[in-house]
Amino acid sequence: MLKVTLAQTDLDGLTLTDRMKTIYRFMEKGRKKGTSLVLMSPFNDFDELLELVEGKNRFLTGTQDYPDIFLLLTAKSKGQLLAKLILEGEVVNEAFVTEGSKRLHYVRNIYGWEVFLNMSYSVPDIKIPNKSLICHFNLEKYCFKELNSMCGASFLINHVQDRSGSSFFHKGSYFELERECEKTETFCLGKVQTTYGVF
DSSP states (O other): OEEEEEEEOOOTTOOHHHHHHHHHHHHHHHHHTTOSEEEEOOBSOHHHHHHHHSTTOSHHHHGGGSTTOEEEEEEEETTEEEEEEEETTEEEEEEEEETTOOSOEEEEEETTEEEEEEOSSSOOOSOOOSSEEEEESSOOGGGHHHHHHSSSEEEEEOOTTSSOOEEEEETTEEEEEOTTSOEEEEEEETBOOOOOOOO
């Protein structure tokens, strides 16, 4: 099983110190739930993400306090997505995806689950492994049916300026985190979920 913590918050406009504290706070919440992967809401500016992982600040060092927890940070700006996957003080993978790209971008196998990014405007019509987690960044809510018919699990992570927040789809279940609230939810992939709920 893979536990994923989805953090819905607005990181934009915060000082570097406040960004670090906010991310650590969500990682701590995830750790208390036994999570393996923390997904943060996207930044609106590449520079705010790069400032965290480049230079001489202590952010990466601080992630060493959360062993075995992967952290996926993303920034979406001008039709492009930048992603950094972090584990125990190191950027272990990164991706740069253009809006409208019709293919899934592979991130990494995380504890037996294949993790992908999707920046297309539709659900890719391709076969994926059953144990897959796809993070969608451009889909609209009308894609619910297609998402639920896919193998694996899907997170719909909308741009923070979008009216929608973040949503999660897994085995016919649907959960939504509203944009206006700061919230974190941890989902366990691999269990059959029978609850349909909206937070």
